[in-house]
Amino acid sequence: MFSQVISDFDMTLTRFAHNGKRVPTTHNILDNRLLINEDCTRKMRELLNTYYPIEIDASRSAEEKLPLMVEWWTKVHELLIEQKIRRDMLAHAVKESSAMLRDGYKVFFECLAEHQVPLLIFSAGVGDVLEEVIRQNHVFHPNIHIISNYMDFDQTVEERKESYINSFDVVLVKDETLDVPNAILRYITSSRDEMQHATLT
Numbered sequence: 001m002f003s004q005v006i007s008d009f010d011m012t013l014t015r016f017a018h019n020g021k022r023v024p025t026t027h028n029i030l031d032n033r034l035l036i037n038e039d040c041t042r043k044m045r046e047l048l049n050t051y052y053p054i055e056i057d058a059s060r061s062a063e064e065k066l067p068l069m070v071e072w073w074t075k076v077h078e079l080l081i082e083q084k085i086r087r088d089m090l091a092h093a094v095k096e097s098s099a100m101l102r103d104g105y106k107v108f109f110e111c112l113a114e115h116q117v118p119l120l121i122f123s124a125g126v127g128d129v130l131e132e133v134i135r136q137n138h139v140f141h142p143n144i145h146i147i148s149n150y151m152d153f154d155q156t157v158e159e160r161k162e163s164y165i166n167s168f169d170v171v172l173v174k175d176e177t178l179d180v181p182n183a184i185l186r187y188i189t190s191s192r193d194e195m196q197h198a199t200l201t
């Protein structure tokens, strides 16, 4: 019986190609206008064209490739940080992408989960995207453990709400109207009008 299964993700658990077209890696799934601009796409493609041939070059040793691969994803991650990617847009990007797990993935993931065999996924890809791909295929079971690159998102409004509530008298959430400011204005202007009226009479 297995004690654990260790796998990488892109092009191992996902397909290499489908109907003659390359299936995107987790980095390539981010190439979506919801997340990054055209300039970032262009620069990421240039980096892919430079470094991917090195990754698959059988004549180079792993020792030779390693610093170059680190250089690749460091450059890409610097570009991605500039894009201020929103966490809530990742699911849309994965849905719109042609990301695909390999045929037979259900049997593979279900069998390991059923027998409580830990599945360790080590990936040089993007962990947040990788998780979303597995989740959208409904096979994110508790036996899965992922070691990958995770994005560090800026705080959301929800996360900042507490500090706003502590700092301001009124905090409006998901209110697209000016009803509250108008009510405050009405209150202020009517009490001023009343004072003026009282001074005149």
Ligand SMILES: Nc1ccn([C@@H]2O[C@H](COP(=O)(O)O)[C@@H](O)[C@H]2O)c(=O)n1
Pocket (backbone or CB within 6 Å): 008, 009, 010, 011, 012, 025, 026, 027, 028, 048, 052, 055, 072, 073, 076, 122, 123, 124, 125
């Ligand atoms: N900026 C990058 C960096 C890496 N990739 C590709 O992702 C693959 C990650 O593979 P794992 O097996 O570790 O999941 C890697 O093989 C690179 O080809 C990329 O597309 N963009």
